[in-house]
Amino acid sequence: xxxxxxxxxLLMVMIVASNCSKKLDNININDNxxxxxxxxxxxxxxxxxxxxxxxxxxxxxxxxVTKTINNHDGIRLYRNGVLVSTKLASSPGFPSxxxxxxxxxxxxxxxxxxxxxxxxxxxxDFSYTTPPW
Amino acid sequence: MPRFSGIVFLILFFVGIITQYSFAQxxxxxxxxxxxxxxxxxxxCRVDTSAVRVNDTLLNLSPGEHTVKIWMPTMLLVDSVITIxxxxxxxxxxxxxxxxxxxxxxxxxxxxxxxxxxxxxxSPILIGLTTGSAIVIDKFVATKYYDNxxxxxxxxxxxxxxxxxxxxxxxxxxxxKKYKTTVYVEYGLYSLAGVLVANYVRVLIKQRRTPxxxxxxxxxxxxxxxxxxxxxxxxxxxxxxxxxx
Numbered sequence: 001x002x003x004x005x006x007x008x009x010l011l012m013v014m015i016v017a018s019n020c021s022k023k024l025d026n027i028n029i030n031d032n033x034x035x036x037x038x039x040x041x042x043x044x045x046x047x048x049x050x051x052x053x054x055x056x057x058x059x060x061x062x063x064x065v066t067k068t069i070n071n072h073d074g075i076r077l078y079r080n081g082v083l084v085s086t087k088l089a090s091s092p093g094f095p096s097x098x099x100x101x102x103x104x105x106x107x108x109x110x111x112x113x114x115x116x117x118x119x120x121x122x123x124x125d126f127s128y129t130t131p132p133w
Numbered sequence: 134m135p136r137f138s139g140i141v142f143l144i145l146f147f148v149g150i151i152t153q154y155s156f157a158q159x160x161x162x163x164x165x166x167x168x169x170x171x172x173x174x175x176x177x178c179r180v181d182t183s184a185v186r187v188n189d190t191l192l193n194l195s196p197g198e199h200t201v202k203i204w205m206p207t208m209l210l211v212d213s214v215i216t217i218x219x220x221x222x223x224x225x226x227x228x229x230x231x232x233x234x235x236x237x238x239x240x241x242x243x244x245x246x247x248x249x250x251x252x253x254x255x256s257p258i259l260i261g262l263t264t265g266s267a268i269v270i271d272k273f274v275a276t277k278y279y280d281n282x283x284x285x286x287x288x289x290x291x292x293x294x295x296x297x298x299x300x301x302x303x304x305x306x307x308x309x310k311k312y313k314t315t316v317y318v319e320y321g322l323y324s325l326a327g328v329l330v331a332n333y334v335r336v337l338i339k340q341r342r343t344p345x346x347x348x349x350x351x352x353x354x355x356x357x358x359x360x361x362x363x364x365x366x367x368x369x370x371x372x373x374x375x376x377x378x
Contacts, residue, residue, distance in 0.1 A: 024282050024309040032290055035298045071291065117293035 033069060034119030043068045044075070044114045044123045051131055057104040059130050065095040065112055069121075072114040079108050104132040164196045164217035172229035176205045191222070202353075203227055207235040210353040238348035245346050252340050256333035260326050267322035275315040282308035 033043045047064040054060045065075060074088040077097045087097045102108065108130070112123040170176050170188045178185045179202045185192065196219040203211040208229045215225050282305050289301035 024279065024312055027282075027286055027305075029286060029289060029302050029305050032292065032298055034293050034295075035289075035302075036295060071293075119293035119295060119298070 033114075033121035034116055038121070041068075042123055043121055044112050046110070046112060046123065046126055049128055051102070054100060057132070058100075059102040059104050059132075060098050060100045061102045061108075061110075061128060061130055062096055062098040063110065063112065065097065067095060067114060069114070072116045074115060076113045076115055076120070078111040078113065081109075081111075102130040104130050106130050162195055162219070164194055164219055165222040166192050166194055166199075166215055166217055167222060167224040168192060168201075169224070169226040170203055170229060171226065173205050173208065176203050176208075176229055178203045201225070201227075203229055204353045205229060206350050207232055207348075235348055238346055241346035245343070248343075249340060252336045256329055256336060260329045260333065263322045263326040263329065267319045267326070270315060270319045270322070275312055275319060278308045278312035278315060282312060 030037050030039050032038060033040065044065060044067045047066045049064070050062050052060050052062070063077065072089060074086060074091070075095060075097050076083055076087075077085040077099060079099055079102075084099050084101065085097050087094055089095075097112070099108070099110070106129070107127060109125050109127050111125050113120045115121075168178070168188070168190060170178070173188075175188055178188075179200075180192065180194065181199050194217045196217050198214050198216050201211070201213050201215050209232050211227050211229055213225075213227065215223070217223060285301050285304040285308060289298060289305060292298045292301055
Protein backbone atom coordinates (compact mmCIF):
# COMPACT_ATOMS: atom_id res chain seq x y z
CA UNK A 1 0.00 0.00 0.00
CA UNK A 2 1.42 3.41 -1.01
CA UNK A 3 2.35 5.20 2.21
CA UNK A 4 1.69 8.60 0.63
CA UNK A 5 -1.90 7.63 -0.02
CA UNK A 6 -2.22 6.64 3.60
CA UNK A 7 -0.79 9.98 4.75
CA UNK A 8 -3.09 11.95 2.44
CA UNK A 9 -6.05 9.90 3.61
CA LEU A 10 -5.26 10.52 7.26
CA LEU A 11 -4.84 14.26 6.63
CA MET A 12 -8.26 14.36 5.03
CA VAL A 13 -9.63 12.56 8.04
CA MET A 14 -8.10 15.12 10.38
CA ILE A 15 -9.72 17.92 8.38
CA VAL A 16 -13.11 16.22 8.46
CA ALA A 17 -12.75 15.37 12.14
CA SER A 18 -11.71 18.89 13.07
CA ASN A 19 -14.82 20.23 11.32
CA CYS A 20 -17.04 17.70 13.04
CA SER A 21 -15.61 18.51 16.46
CA LYS A 22 -16.46 22.23 16.15
CA LYS A 23 -19.84 21.64 17.75
CA LEU A 24 -18.47 22.62 21.17
CA ASP A 25 -16.14 25.28 19.77
CA ASN A 26 -19.14 27.49 19.02
CA ILE A 27 -20.29 27.48 22.65
CA ASN A 28 -19.38 30.60 24.60
CA ILE A 29 -18.30 29.74 28.14
CA ASN A 30 -17.87 33.38 29.24
CA ASP A 31 -21.48 34.53 28.92
CA ASN A 32 -22.40 34.43 32.61
CA UNK A 33 -22.57 38.05 33.72
CA UNK A 34 -21.64 37.05 37.27
CA UNK A 35 -18.33 35.60 35.96
CA UNK A 36 -15.41 37.92 36.59
CA UNK A 37 -14.17 36.98 33.11
CA UNK A 38 -17.48 37.97 31.55
CA UNK A 39 -16.91 39.70 28.18
CA UNK A 40 -20.49 40.29 27.06
CA UNK A 41 -22.61 43.46 27.08
CA UNK A 42 -23.44 45.16 30.37
CA UNK A 43 -26.70 43.77 31.73
CA UNK A 44 -27.62 46.55 34.19
CA UNK A 45 -27.68 50.29 33.64
CA UNK A 46 -29.42 53.39 34.99
CA UNK A 47 -32.47 54.60 33.20
CA UNK A 48 -33.45 57.83 34.96
CA UNK A 49 -32.55 59.64 38.19
CA UNK A 50 -35.02 61.70 40.14
CA UNK A 51 -34.33 63.72 43.28
CA UNK A 52 -36.61 64.68 46.11
CA UNK A 53 -36.01 66.24 49.50
CA UNK A 54 -35.73 64.18 52.63
CA UNK A 55 -34.73 66.94 55.01
CA UNK A 56 -32.79 69.77 53.36
CA UNK A 57 -29.85 69.62 52.61
CA UNK A 58 -30.32 65.80 52.71
CA UNK A 59 -31.76 64.71 49.43
CA UNK A 60 -32.91 61.39 48.03
CA UNK A 61 -31.66 60.38 44.59
CA UNK A 62 -33.86 57.62 43.16
CA UNK A 63 -32.35 55.68 40.26
CA UNK A 64 -34.57 53.75 37.92
CA VAL A 65 -32.74 50.58 36.67
CA THR A 66 -32.78 48.88 33.28
CA LYS A 67 -31.69 45.24 33.26
CA THR A 68 -31.53 42.53 30.60
CA ILE A 69 -31.41 39.43 32.81
CA ASN A 70 -33.91 38.01 35.25
CA ASN A 71 -31.72 35.70 37.35
CA HIS A 72 -30.80 37.92 40.28
CA ASP A 73 -31.66 38.31 43.95
CA GLY A 74 -31.63 42.09 44.01
CA ILE A 75 -29.64 45.22 43.33
CA ARG A 76 -27.02 47.21 45.17
CA LEU A 77 -26.14 50.90 44.82
CA TYR A 78 -22.56 52.04 45.30
CA ARG A 79 -21.69 55.70 45.77
CA ASN A 80 -18.05 56.61 45.23
CA GLY A 81 -17.20 52.90 45.69
CA VAL A 82 -19.13 52.52 48.95
CA LEU A 83 -22.32 50.49 49.31
CA VAL A 84 -25.17 52.82 50.23
CA SER A 85 -28.30 50.79 49.49
CA THR A 86 -29.52 47.24 48.80
CA LYS A 87 -32.91 46.29 47.47
CA LEU A 88 -34.24 42.77 47.03
CA ALA A 89 -36.05 41.82 43.82
CA SER A 90 -39.16 41.01 45.83
CA SER A 91 -39.28 44.52 47.36
CA PRO A 92 -41.91 47.01 46.23
CA GLY A 93 -40.71 49.55 43.70
CA PHE A 94 -38.02 47.22 42.30
CA PRO A 95 -36.12 47.77 39.99
CA SER A 96 -35.49 51.29 41.27
CA UNK A 97 -33.14 51.99 44.12
CA UNK A 98 -32.51 55.14 46.18
CA UNK A 99 -29.63 56.96 47.78
CA UNK A 100 -31.33 58.46 50.83
CA UNK A 101 -28.36 60.42 52.11
CA UNK A 102 -27.35 62.55 49.15
CA UNK A 103 -26.42 66.16 49.81
CA UNK A 104 -27.63 68.97 47.63
CA UNK A 105 -25.06 70.33 45.15
CA UNK A 106 -22.77 67.29 45.74
CA UNK A 107 -21.54 65.28 42.79
CA UNK A 108 -21.40 61.55 43.21
CA UNK A 109 -20.14 58.66 41.13
CA UNK A 110 -22.70 55.89 41.30
CA UNK A 111 -22.49 52.25 40.26
CA UNK A 112 -25.35 49.70 40.14
CA UNK A 113 -24.71 46.02 40.81
CA UNK A 114 -27.13 43.14 40.30
CA UNK A 115 -26.37 40.34 42.73
CA UNK A 116 -27.20 36.62 42.83
CA UNK A 117 -25.91 34.71 45.81
CA UNK A 118 -22.30 35.78 46.19
CA UNK A 119 -21.94 36.95 42.61
CA UNK A 120 -22.31 40.53 41.33
CA UNK A 121 -22.50 42.08 37.89
CA UNK A 122 -21.78 45.81 37.57
CA UNK A 123 -23.07 48.67 35.52
CA UNK A 124 -20.89 51.38 34.09
CA ASP A 125 -20.09 54.23 36.50
CA PHE A 126 -22.19 57.34 36.09
CA SER A 127 -21.91 60.75 37.77
CA TYR A 128 -24.74 62.82 39.16
CA THR A 129 -24.85 66.21 40.83
CA THR A 130 -27.63 66.37 43.36
CA PRO A 131 -29.78 69.42 42.76
CA PRO A 132 -31.13 71.41 45.73
CA TRP A 133 -34.72 70.45 44.84
CA MET B 134 -28.31 -102.60 -39.52
CA PRO B 135 -26.20 -103.97 -36.71
CA ARG B 136 -23.11 -103.40 -38.88
CA PHE B 137 -24.10 -99.78 -39.34
CA SER B 138 -24.58 -99.19 -35.62
CA GLY B 139 -21.21 -100.71 -34.96
CA ILE B 140 -19.55 -98.30 -37.31
CA VAL B 141 -21.31 -95.41 -35.55
CA PHE B 142 -20.17 -96.70 -32.24
CA LEU B 143 -16.57 -96.88 -33.41
CA ILE B 144 -16.75 -93.34 -34.80
CA LEU B 145 -18.12 -91.97 -31.53
CA PHE B 146 -15.51 -93.86 -29.61
CA PHE B 147 -12.61 -92.37 -31.53
CA VAL B 148 -14.19 -88.90 -31.35
CA GLY B 149 -14.37 -89.27 -27.60
CA ILE B 150 -10.76 -90.36 -27.43
CA ILE B 151 -9.62 -87.47 -29.60
CA THR B 152 -11.60 -85.00 -27.48
CA GLN B 153 -10.15 -86.27 -24.26
CA TYR B 154 -6.68 -86.12 -25.78
CA SER B 155 -7.21 -82.45 -26.77
CA PHE B 156 -8.55 -81.62 -23.35
CA ALA B 157 -5.51 -83.20 -21.77
CA GLN B 158 -3.31 -81.13 -24.10
CA UNK B 159 -5.22 -77.96 -23.08
CA UNK B 160 -4.82 -78.73 -19.43
CA UNK B 161 -1.12 -79.06 -19.94
CA UNK B 162 -0.98 -75.43 -21.55
CA UNK B 163 -2.37 -73.31 -18.69
CA UNK B 164 -1.32 -71.68 -15.47
CA UNK B 165 -2.70 -69.38 -12.84
CA UNK B 166 -1.63 -66.09 -11.36
CA UNK B 167 -2.85 -64.41 -8.22
CA UNK B 168 -2.70 -60.67 -8.72
CA UNK B 169 -2.79 -58.42 -5.72
CA UNK B 170 -2.63 -54.68 -6.24
CA UNK B 171 -2.05 -52.33 -3.34
CA UNK B 172 -2.95 -48.67 -3.30
CA UNK B 173 -6.37 -48.81 -4.99
CA UNK B 174 -9.31 -51.19 -4.76
CA UNK B 175 -10.23 -51.71 -8.45
CA UNK B 176 -7.55 -50.34 -10.72
CA UNK B 177 -7.47 -50.37 -14.50
CA CYS B 178 -5.43 -53.38 -15.41
CA ARG B 179 -4.30 -54.77 -18.75
CA VAL B 180 -2.69 -58.13 -19.21
CA ASP B 181 -1.13 -58.30 -22.68
CA THR B 182 -3.99 -56.87 -24.73
CA SER B 183 -6.88 -57.74 -22.49
CA ALA B 184 -8.47 -55.53 -19.91
CA VAL B 185 -9.19 -56.92 -16.55
CA ARG B 186 -10.91 -55.26 -13.63
CA VAL B 187 -9.74 -57.39 -10.83
CA ASN B 188 -7.79 -57.17 -7.66
CA ASP B 189 -6.79 -59.96 -5.33
CA THR B 190 -8.12 -62.53 -7.84
CA LEU B 191 -6.92 -65.66 -9.57
CA LEU B 192 -6.41 -65.38 -13.35
CA ASN B 193 -6.06 -68.21 -15.81
CA LEU B 194 -3.26 -67.52 -18.33
CA SER B 195 -1.13 -69.49 -20.72
CA PRO B 196 2.33 -70.37 -19.47
CA GLY B 197 5.10 -67.96 -20.30
CA GLU B 198 5.64 -64.21 -19.98
CA HIS B 199 2.84 -61.74 -19.98
CA THR B 200 2.86 -57.95 -19.90
CA VAL B 201 0.93 -56.34 -17.06
CA LYS B 202 0.04 -52.66 -17.00
CA ILE B 203 -1.79 -51.14 -14.09
CA TRP B 204 -2.98 -47.55 -13.85
CA MET B 205 -5.57 -45.25 -12.35
CA PRO B 206 -6.03 -41.56 -12.97
CA THR B 207 -3.65 -39.49 -10.80
CA MET B 208 -1.51 -42.61 -10.25
CA LEU B 209 1.81 -43.71 -11.74
CA LEU B 210 1.76 -46.43 -14.37
CA VAL B 211 2.94 -49.89 -13.30
CA ASP B 212 4.44 -51.64 -16.33
CA SER B 213 5.76 -55.10 -15.58
CA VAL B 214 6.19 -58.64 -16.89
CA ILE B 215 4.89 -61.72 -15.12
CA THR B 216 5.83 -65.30 -15.79
CA ILE B 217 3.20 -68.00 -15.66
CA UNK B 218 4.18 -71.60 -14.98
CA UNK B 219 2.40 -74.58 -16.37
CA UNK B 220 -0.09 -76.09 -14.02
CA UNK B 221 1.09 -73.80 -11.27
CA UNK B 222 -0.21 -70.76 -9.48
CA UNK B 223 2.12 -67.83 -9.08
CA UNK B 224 1.52 -64.77 -6.92
CA UNK B 225 2.32 -61.25 -7.94
CA UNK B 226 1.66 -58.07 -5.94
CA UNK B 227 2.04 -54.53 -7.16
CA UNK B 228 1.86 -51.24 -5.36
CA UNK B 229 0.42 -48.34 -7.31
CA UNK B 230 1.56 -44.93 -6.18
CA UNK B 231 0.28 -41.41 -6.57
CA UNK B 232 1.69 -39.38 -9.42
CA UNK B 233 4.03 -36.71 -7.93
CA UNK B 234 2.66 -34.18 -10.42
CA UNK B 235 -0.81 -34.77 -9.01
CA UNK B 236 0.48 -34.53 -5.45
CA UNK B 237 2.00 -31.16 -6.33
CA UNK B 238 -1.25 -30.07 -7.94
CA UNK B 239 -3.24 -31.08 -4.84
CA UNK B 240 -0.84 -29.12 -2.64
CA UNK B 241 -0.95 -26.11 -4.95
CA UNK B 242 -4.74 -26.22 -5.04
CA UNK B 243 -4.94 -26.49 -1.25
CA UNK B 244 -2.62 -23.50 -0.90
CA UNK B 245 -4.66 -21.63 -3.49
CA UNK B 246 -7.86 -22.22 -1.53
CA UNK B 247 -6.20 -21.21 1.73
CA UNK B 248 -4.99 -17.97 0.21
CA UNK B 249 -8.34 -17.31 -1.44
CA UNK B 250 -10.27 -17.87 1.79
CA UNK B 251 -7.83 -15.67 3.67
CA UNK B 252 -8.20 -12.90 1.09
CA UNK B 253 -11.99 -13.11 1.15
CA UNK B 254 -12.38 -13.30 4.93
CA UNK B 255 -9.72 -11.18 6.60
CA SER B 256 -10.53 -7.77 5.11
CA PRO B 257 -14.30 -7.84 5.75
CA ILE B 258 -13.66 -8.85 9.34
CA LEU B 259 -11.23 -5.98 9.84
CA ILE B 260 -13.58 -3.54 8.10
CA GLY B 261 -16.40 -4.64 10.38
CA LEU B 262 -14.25 -4.32 13.47
CA THR B 263 -12.99 -0.82 12.67
CA THR B 264 -16.38 0.50 11.59
CA GLY B 265 -18.11 -1.12 14.56
CA SER B 266 -15.54 0.31 16.95
CA ALA B 267 -16.03 3.79 15.50
CA ILE B 268 -19.79 3.52 15.89
CA VAL B 269 -19.47 2.30 19.48
CA ILE B 270 -17.04 5.11 20.30
CA ASP B 271 -19.44 7.66 18.85
CA LYS B 272 -22.52 6.32 20.62
CA PHE B 273 -21.08 5.54 24.02
CA VAL B 274 -18.04 7.78 24.45
CA ALA B 275 -18.19 10.89 22.27
CA THR B 276 -21.89 11.44 22.93
CA LYS B 277 -21.32 11.08 26.67
CA TYR B 278 -18.55 13.70 26.65
CA TYR B 279 -20.63 16.06 24.54
CA ASP B 280 -23.63 15.74 26.86
CA ASN B 281 -21.43 16.32 29.90
CA UNK B 282 -19.96 19.43 28.29
CA UNK B 283 -23.42 20.82 27.55
CA UNK B 284 -24.56 20.10 31.11
CA UNK B 285 -21.48 21.85 32.49
CA UNK B 286 -22.29 24.85 30.31
CA UNK B 287 -25.85 24.96 31.63
CA UNK B 288 -24.65 24.78 35.22
CA UNK B 289 -22.11 27.51 34.47
CA UNK B 290 -24.83 29.79 33.10
CA UNK B 291 -26.93 29.41 36.26
CA UNK B 292 -24.09 29.69 38.77
CA UNK B 293 -23.60 32.85 40.77
CA UNK B 294 -20.59 32.19 42.98
CA UNK B 295 -17.23 32.58 41.32
CA UNK B 296 -16.08 29.25 42.82
CA UNK B 297 -18.85 27.32 41.09
CA UNK B 298 -18.46 29.36 37.92
CA UNK B 299 -14.78 28.42 37.72
CA UNK B 300 -15.52 24.78 38.52
CA UNK B 301 -18.16 24.43 35.82
CA UNK B 302 -16.00 26.25 33.29
CA UNK B 303 -13.11 23.84 34.00
CA UNK B 304 -15.47 20.88 33.63
CA UNK B 305 -16.70 22.21 30.30
CA UNK B 306 -13.17 22.66 28.96
CA UNK B 307 -12.21 19.15 30.12
CA UNK B 308 -15.19 17.46 28.47
CA UNK B 309 -14.69 19.55 25.34
CA LYS B 310 -11.08 18.36 25.05
CA LYS B 311 -12.06 14.73 25.63
CA TYR B 312 -14.84 15.02 23.08
CA LYS B 313 -12.45 16.40 20.44
CA THR B 314 -9.93 13.62 21.06
CA THR B 315 -12.67 10.99 20.81
CA VAL B 316 -13.91 12.47 17.53
CA TYR B 317 -10.40 12.30 16.09
CA VAL B 318 -10.14 8.64 17.12
CA GLU B 319 -13.57 7.88 15.69
CA TYR B 320 -12.84 9.44 12.33
CA GLY B 321 -9.42 7.86 12.32
CA LEU B 322 -11.16 4.48 12.53
CA TYR B 323 -13.54 5.44 9.72
CA SER B 324 -10.56 6.42 7.66
CA LEU B 325 -8.85 3.12 8.43
CA ALA B 326 -12.03 1.31 7.37
CA GLY B 327 -11.89 3.25 4.10
CA VAL B 328 -8.30 2.21 3.54
CA LEU B 329 -9.23 -1.42 4.27
CA VAL B 330 -12.11 -1.24 1.78
CA ALA B 331 -9.76 0.09 -0.91
CA ASN B 332 -7.29 -2.65 -0.08
CA TYR B 333 -10.07 -5.26 -0.21
CA VAL B 334 -10.99 -4.15 -3.71
CA ARG B 335 -7.33 -4.45 -4.69
CA VAL B 336 -7.18 -7.94 -3.17
CA LEU B 337 -10.34 -9.02 -5.02
CA ILE B 338 -8.83 -7.86 -8.30
CA LYS B 339 -5.62 -9.66 -7.47
CA GLN B 340 -7.53 -12.81 -6.58
CA ARG B 341 -9.37 -12.69 -9.88
CA ARG B 342 -6.04 -12.60 -11.68
CA THR B 343 -4.60 -15.47 -9.70
CA PRO B 344 -4.59 -18.61 -11.89
CA UNK B 345 -6.32 -21.67 -10.53
CA UNK B 346 -3.95 -24.66 -10.29
CA UNK B 347 -4.60 -27.13 -13.08
CA UNK B 348 -3.71 -30.78 -13.51
CA UNK B 349 -3.64 -32.38 -16.92
CA UNK B 350 -3.83 -36.13 -16.84
CA UNK B 351 -1.68 -38.03 -19.27
CA UNK B 352 -3.63 -40.94 -20.70
CA UNK B 353 -1.41 -43.93 -20.08
CA UNK B 354 -3.75 -46.69 -21.12
CA UNK B 355 -5.56 -46.61 -24.47
CA UNK B 356 -9.21 -45.88 -25.02
CA UNK B 357 -9.60 -44.23 -21.70
CA UNK B 358 -11.67 -41.10 -21.71
CA UNK B 359 -10.82 -39.11 -18.70
CA UNK B 360 -11.59 -35.70 -17.45
CA UNK B 361 -10.87 -34.05 -14.16
CA UNK B 362 -11.76 -30.69 -12.77
CA UNK B 363 -11.91 -29.02 -9.39
CA UNK B 364 -15.47 -28.47 -8.28
CA UNK B 365 -15.42 -25.32 -6.14
CA UNK B 366 -19.02 -25.66 -5.08
CA UNK B 367 -18.52 -29.02 -3.41
CA UNK B 368 -14.88 -28.15 -2.76
CA UNK B 369 -13.72 -31.41 -4.23
CA UNK B 370 -11.94 -32.72 -7.27
CA UNK B 371 -14.26 -34.51 -9.70
CA UNK B 372 -12.92 -37.42 -11.74
CA UNK B 373 -14.81 -39.15 -14.51
CA UNK B 374 -13.56 -41.84 -16.85
CA UNK B 375 -14.59 -44.82 -18.92
CA UNK B 376 -12.41 -47.42 -20.45
CA UNK B 377 -12.70 -49.65 -23.48
CA UNK B 378 -10.24 -51.97 -25.07
